[in-house]
Amino acid sequence: MSQPNLVCVVVDRLHAGMLGAYGNSWIKTRHFDRLASSSYLFDQAVVDCPELDRIYRSYWFGQAGAAQDQVDGTSLPKLLAARGWHTALITDEPRLGSLPGADDFAERVVVKPRPAKRLASDADDTALARLFASATAWLAAPREPFCLWVHAQAMEGPWDAPYEMRAQYADEEDPPPPKFVAPPELRLPADYDPDELLGITHAYCGQVALLDHCLGQLAERLEAPPLAERTQTTLVGARGFPLGEHLRVGPCDSALYNELVQTPWILRFPEGLGRLSRTQALVRPADLGGTLLDWLAIDRADFAGGQSTSLLELIRGERVAVRDRILLRSTHDRALRTGAWLLREPDDGPAELYAKPGDRREVNEVANLCPEVVAGLQEALVESVAADGADVTTPLAELLVTEVD
Numbered sequence: 001m002s003q004p005n006l007v008c009v010v011v012d013r014l015h016a017g018m019l020g021a022y023g024n025s026w027i028k029t030r031h032f033d034r035l036a037s038s039s040y041l042f043d044q045a046v047v048d049c050p051e052l053d054r055i056y057r058s059y060w061f062g063q064a065g066a067a068q069d070q071v072d073g074t075s076l077p078k079l080l081a082a083r084g085w086h087t088a089l090i091t092d093e094p095r096l097g098s099l100p101g102a103d104d105f106a107e108r109v110v111v112k113p114r115p116a117k118r119l120a121s122d123a124d125d126t127a128l129a130r131l132f133a134s135a136t137a138w139l140a141a142p143r144e145p146f147c148l149w150v151h152a153q154a155m156e157g158p159w160d161a162p163y164e165m166r167a168q169y170a171d172e173e174d175p176p177p178p179k180f181v182a183p184p185e186l187r188l189p190a191d192y193d194p195d196e197l198l199g200i201t202h203a204y205c206g207q208v209a210l211l212d213h214c215l216g217q218l219a220e221r222l223e224a225p226p227l228a229e230r231t232q233t234t235l236v237g238a239r240g241f242p243l244g245e246h247l248r249v250g251p252c253d254s255a256l257y258n259e260l261v262q263t264p265w266i267l268r269f270p271e272g273l274g275r276l277s278r279t280q281a282l283v284r285p286a287d288l289g290g291t292l293l294d295w296l297a298i299d300r301a302d303f304a305g306g307q308s309t310s311l312l313e314l315i316r317g318e319r320v321a322v323r324d325r326i327l328l329r330s331t332h333d334r335a336l337r338t339g340a341w342l343l344r345e346p347d348d349g350p351a352e353l354y355a356k357p358g359d360r361r362e363v364n365e366v367a368n369l370c371p372e373v374v375a376g377l378q379e380a381l382v383e384s385v386a387a388d389g390a391d392v393t394t395p396l397a398e399l400l401v402t403e404v405d
Contacts, residue, residue: 003084003145004270005231006292007222009135010059011211012052012093013155013183014237016045016262017360018208027169027205031216035235036266040274040315044357045265046337048284048389049329050239050254053099058285060101062304064389065285066329074302075101076289077147083298086143091151092131105149109134116158116181123213126160128152132214139221144230150218152211155241159183159207166206170198177202185250197244204243230270232295234288237263245361254330256344257362261328261337267315269295274315280357281321282339287311307390324396327384336381338396340403343377351378355404376400 016022020029021036022043047055049065058065060075077087081104088107089096096102097110111131120126124133135150142148158181166177178199188197215235222231242248242259254260265283267274273295290308293300300308313319321339328335335344342362344352353367353374367374376397383392 002230004296005142005145005227006080006085006147006234007139007231008147008149008234008236008288009215009218010149010151010236010238011154012152012157012238013241014208014211014239014264015155015204015241015243015259016237016264017259018205019264021266022264027208029208029212031212031219032235032264032266035215035219035233035268038272038275039233039266039268041278042265042267042283042311043278043280044339045236045263045283046261046326046328047239047263048261048286048326050251050256050260051330052093052095052238055238055285056096056099056101059288060099060104062286062289062308064327066327066334067389069388071100073305075104076292076303077101077149078104079293079298079303080147081106084145086146087149088138088142088146089149089151090131090135090138091153092127092157093151093153096151109138113153113157116160118160118181119163119179120160121162123162123165123210126162126210127158128154128161128207128210128214132218136218136221139218139227151238154211155183155204155207157183159203161206161210163206165209166203168209169202169205174198174202177206183250185252186248187252188244188247188249190247192244192247197249200249201243204241228270232270232292233266233268234292235264235266236285236288237265239263253332255346256328256330256333256335258342258360267291269315277315277317279314279320280339281311281314281319282323282326282337283311283314284326287322291315309391323391324401325380325384325392327381327387327389329389334381334385336377336384338377338401340401341373341377343374343381345378345381353377358403373399 020033054065087105089105090109092111291311294310342354354362
């Protein structure tokens, strides 16, 4: 096979629990699920810092999002360009063009959003559809080999899917979904109106349905020859979107709970590598670049100071894990995630502990029941902070990585 192509689709604010491939049974995501059926899936992909600039520092420079250091080294698009790949960035997120690494793409297309004051009457007239139409058109006559990077504002942008897309998820006894367009962001009171939250959830589901519709058009182009035989496809969520869990809707204070930090991550390889497989290994955005370079057989010495992590051995079934912990940071929190626990330390309250992955929504706080676990994880968190987010090689105690029944 000649040098393969790369297509990476990053979808902002995509809640992992809203896709059929990740356990959702009531939202129709047939195009996502079709892509997943021919791909390798990560079930425990977490964002170690939910700030867009740090997420892209991870994607394009292989540096941990939770680290405090400045961007340095050679970017992923520059490394690919130096080895003959034509690189292109297509996005509807205005902030992306000013981030380090964006200028290293040979082509940069910003799909300027039209102000959305009301819901669209047709799915193809939405902000998301215009972005995906631009990406699909670009793929009609690409210069190969290429790396096409598509970043969609998605649920960070206007929620302008046609009303029927959100209304289809409301039962007869439910109140009609609201018709707002601006993404909601609020802290709910303890006695919040459940019908209000239900309407917001239906609106979000409508946006997911729209996203699936748009993905279908892009996938149709990628699944047709000749691209199908020589194009690797990555689909990943940049950040999640709280929908009432922990009394938060939208980003709010970026509290480091599952609904914000856990995202879908799907890799499809043209030769079928990892097809129909998935892993519970802990992975983060900084792993993506190293994995793609490793698969392309490109020396990673100039990427992330030679310290980038590749997940290729996971995908090949040669390893079951690449790390036993991930440090998470946001404006007001820090947290440590292992395969068995999430320890969250907010600035304004006591430490919280949740058993993972079973307590997916983190509804059972158990810090008082497991003081030894809390103490051990706090010590490990301090160690990870001292390492500035880099992987710590000293293994955690068995107590801190063993799942509880």
